[in-house]
Amino acid sequence: MVLISTPGVKLMNVVSSSLLLCPSWGLPVAMRSKLFKQVATLAPNIPAMYELHFAVPMAGAVLCTLNARLDSAMVSVLLTHSEAKIVFVDYKLLDIARGALDLLAKTNTKPPILILISKWDDSSPTSFEPGTYEYESFLETGHIGFEIRRPKSEWDPISVNYTSGTTSRPKGVVYSHRGAYLNSLATVFLHGMHSMPVYLWTVPMFHCNGWCLTWGVAAQGGTNICLRSVSPKEIFENIVLHSVTHMGGAPTVLNMIVNSPVSDQKPLSHKVEIMTGGSPPPPQILFKMEELGFSVNHLYGLTETYGPGTYCAWKPEWDSLLPDEQSKLKARQGMQHLGLEEVDIRDPVTMESVPADGKTMGEIMFRGNTVMSGYLKDLQATEKAFSGGWFRSGDLAVKHPDGYIEVKDRLKDIIISGGENISTVEVETVLYGHPAVLEAAVVARPDNHWGQTPCAFVKLKEGFAVDAQELIRFCRDHLPHYMAPRTVIFAELPRTSTGKIQKFILREKAKALGSLF
Incomplete structure (x- = not known):
């Protein structure tokens, strides 16, 4: 599904925009006296997600965009760490969000207010649990005359972004x-x-x-x-x-x-x-x-x-x-x-x-x-x-x-083989040059003689069939022999939500293979 947003035009009419200038995003009167600092989102690339990049800072709060592909357990961890008081959730991720809030409840942590971003063309009535609101109707309670809460200092925080966690727990x-x-x-x-x-x-x-x-x-x-x-x-x-x-x-x-x-x-x-x-x-x-x-x-x-x-x-x-x-x-x-x-x-x-x-x-x-x-x-x-x-x-x-x-x-990926530093990126670049290779990632495998040797994880293009020895020979034809993989494993490559290969997973798999000799 394609959704089109033209914020350039919307922002030109910012004085009359209840969407971007609502006090604390149109919170009911009883809640407006509270000071909300962190506001989280759990949503893919949709217009509401784009709008919140302006609405949250303009209301004087800090935007915390959570990875839309996380599970409930990690979402609960990040909500706790960020201390978010509100979380805007896309309708397709509602079950993930509710699972996270249930986990928070079990730890006696007060859950954030949940605001559901409904399907854009869904006009059917929706029932909401206590403490849950619908995005569009929520915005309707905002005041057109609300004044932007500008930062006191240009060094004030505008957002918190959690790292992808390719090497360790997200920060x-x-x-x-x-x-x-x-x-x-x-x-x-x-x-x-x-x-x-x-x-x-x-x-x-x-x-x-x-x-x-x-x-x-x-x-x-x-x-x-x-x-x-x-x-x-x-x-x-x-x-x-x-x-x-x-x-x-x-x-x-x-x-x-x-x-x-x-x-x-x-x-x-x-x-x-x-x-x-x-x-x-x-x-x-x-x-x-x-x-x-x-x-x-x-x-x-x-x-x-x-x-x-x-x-x-x-x-x-x-x-x-x-x-x-x-x-x-x-x-x-x-x-x-x-x-x-x-x-x-x-x-x-x-x-x-x-x-x-x-x-x-x-x-x-x-x-x-x-x-x-x-x-x-x-x-x-x-x-x-x-x-x-x-x-x-x-x-x-x-x-x-x-x-x-x-x-x-x-630094964590460099392979040291017999005292020589091997760049995994250089080996991967050569592997990508083979007509049968769709994806490649190289990590270190333990070796009793050399200390470490390159281990390649490869995904082939559909309709191609090559064996490990052919790829090893191909690498040796284009690299010094010590840089060529000694091991090739054909498998799907684990990736983060942003497309990065999770090499720490592959390193563990290579380590589990044991020493080559």
Whole structure:
């Protein structure tokens, strides 16, 4: 289902908008004296989710967007941690939310008020439990004359975003009004957005507030095309139907598009600007996206950097290179965007900047306005993340002579085999070059002789059949032999809701295999 929202127009008439200017979102009079600080959402990409990105801060509260794919147990944990007093829930996620509230009740924790976002075309009466309200009728109780409750300081929090939990228990990342404002403008510039863009939402709005484009698209008076579920067929159909100009997506979305059946694809009458980020995209995928009519802009960042932190700015001298060479350059993470003070590659121990030789690895570190204020109620984790005066990303990279950075691996993912460092990203890139490989992830497997050796988890394209030895030989033809996988396992790859491969699960599986020798 496609839902269209045009907040640019709505915000121009903000004085008369009861939707955005309701006191505490139209709470009954008896409740208006209470001060609500954290307001949670549990919803996919729908207009109400977009509207709440404005309504909540304008009412002086902090928005906490929960992952719409979590189970009741984790939702209850995050509601407790955030201390949310209200939770807006999409009708399809009502059972998950009620399960979470039941768990809270068992711990004698006062549950938040539940506001149900009904199906947009459902006019049938709905019965509500005590303490539950319906979104649209709830808004009708608001006052048109309500004055915006602006932040006392630009450093006041605007939102809390929980990390995806790819490596550990999720942490609440606090965004400030200043950081969100600057990163919204930065993403608009990076995306090349002019006035009145048409943006197709495939990036979850609950993830880094949609890379801050929830606010950025509105600043440009744009139209939002909201997809409840993302598929290549829906993407192509909506691009053609609504003349989409911009969209975003993790490499897994790009992979899904380029490997979709021809019957699901449609010729594009214009270039569609697409930003990708979340994990290093294979150059082969970038090349194929360009062939389909997309202009890909590669970004890099983390939840702690409000989403995008760097971008790979294109250089005119690259125009003369062969397409595959262009894709390799575009796969780099590039340079800092204009909202950041500095991005650097530094030795995590000495804190010295590594030489720009394209070989020496160090940790990517950030500092500036668009770096998080800290982790909610976790001073120890905050101090650790900022030790040395920089935010430590946990990602290993090299710096090229032109200053562009290139991610090589996560600190936790690097494989040390016989004293040699092996970048799993480099091995995965080679695997993606095999015509039968749809998805690939490489982790360390224990080895009594070498310490660790690469173990590849691979998902094949439909209709292809290859064995492990063929893929190992393919890697050895394109890599030093010590970097080639010694083990290949064919399986589905576990992913987070934002498309990142959960390597900690694969590491456990590789560890359970035992030592190779």
